[in-house]
Amino acid sequence: MAGRALESGLWSCAPVQIRDFAADRHRTVDDTPAGGGAGMVLKADVLAAAVDHAAAEHPGLPILAMTPRGKPITQARVRDLAAGPGAIILCGRFEGFDERIFDARPIEQVSMADIVLSGGEMAALLLLDACIRLLPGVMGAASSGDDESFENGLIEYPHYTRPVTWEGRTIPEVLRSGDHAKIAAWRKQRAEEDTRLRRPDLWERHVDARDRPASGAQRREKDKRP
Numbered sequence: 001m002a003g004r005a006l007e008s009g010l011w012s013c014a015p016v017q018i019r020d021f022a023a024d025r026h027r028t029v030d031d032t033p034a035g036g037g038a039g040m041v042l043k044a045d046v047l048a049a050a051v052d053h054a055a056a057e058h059p060g061l062p063i064l065a066m067t068p069r070g071k072p073i074t075q076a077r078v079r080d081l082a083a084g085p086g087a088i089i090l091c092g093r094f095e096g097f098d099e100r101i102f103d104a105r106p107i108e109q110v111s112m113a114d115i116v117l118s119g120g121e122m123a124a125l126l127l128l129d130a131c132i133r134l135l136p137g138v139m140g141a142a143s144s145g146d147d148e149s150f151e152n153g154l155i156e157y158p159h160y161t162r163p164v165t166w167e168g169r170t171i172p173e174v175l176r177s178g179d180h181a182k183i184a185a186w187r188k189q190r191a192e193e194d195t196r197l198r199r200p201d202l203w204e205r206h207v208d209a210r211d212r213p214a215s216g217a218q219r220r221e222k223d224k225r226p
Contacts, residue, residue: 002129005138013128014057018042021049030094039095047090047101054088063107064127065090065097066120070109073127075150081127082134089127091120153206154195157187 005011019027023045030040051063064087081087090097090107102109112123133139149156160171174186196203 001138002132005132005135008137010135010137011132016050016054018046018050021053022046033095037095041095042093042097044098044100044104047097048104051088051090051101051105051107058086058088061086061088063088063090063105064110065092065102065107066112066123066127067092067096067109068111068114068116069096070111072111072113073130075130078127078130079134082131087131089120089124091124093119150202152191153202153209154191155199155202157190157194 002011006013018029022028028043029046030042033039033041055061055063062081062084066089101107110123110127112126117123160175164171164176172186174182177183192203192206195206
């Protein structure tokens, strides 16, 4: 989908080579960690020059840095990015970034998962794909992305397809009933059950959001108190 959308002009990408902004003849972008330790750290001065160039070329775009030290990405944030004008994505390498780049520039630190990669490029590809599929015209049906994991704070219900019976395992009868109300209720129940068992962190947030009264109701409750 992303490839076809790129060919159709629904999105574009303009890579920036950080090495182009190094000041020495070796085009050095990293140095040893202050205080000692293994690995190399991307230099703040080189990063800032690259970020400033990208921001000047694409003013007003949010700047995101791919780093395991960042805030975990959410589907809600992905939707915000997909609905916006685009983003500048800064990919980390080695031990990561000189922390001063985040003090000096308005950069949002983003983590795609609780894992460590060799570089931020793969994380950037994940983020791109998550956003691109939500762009108008990319998916076959406009509603294709609405009923999926994380869209409503839950993981998605399980899916089945033909054959009806495979290796002695049969598609749940309710999905073959033709009763759309019962099917919707079953899917909701399974989404809740599977989220509670597999992702208790999501379930806790979902229950908290579900049980939290609206701001108007909160005000009315306060007004009733002596």
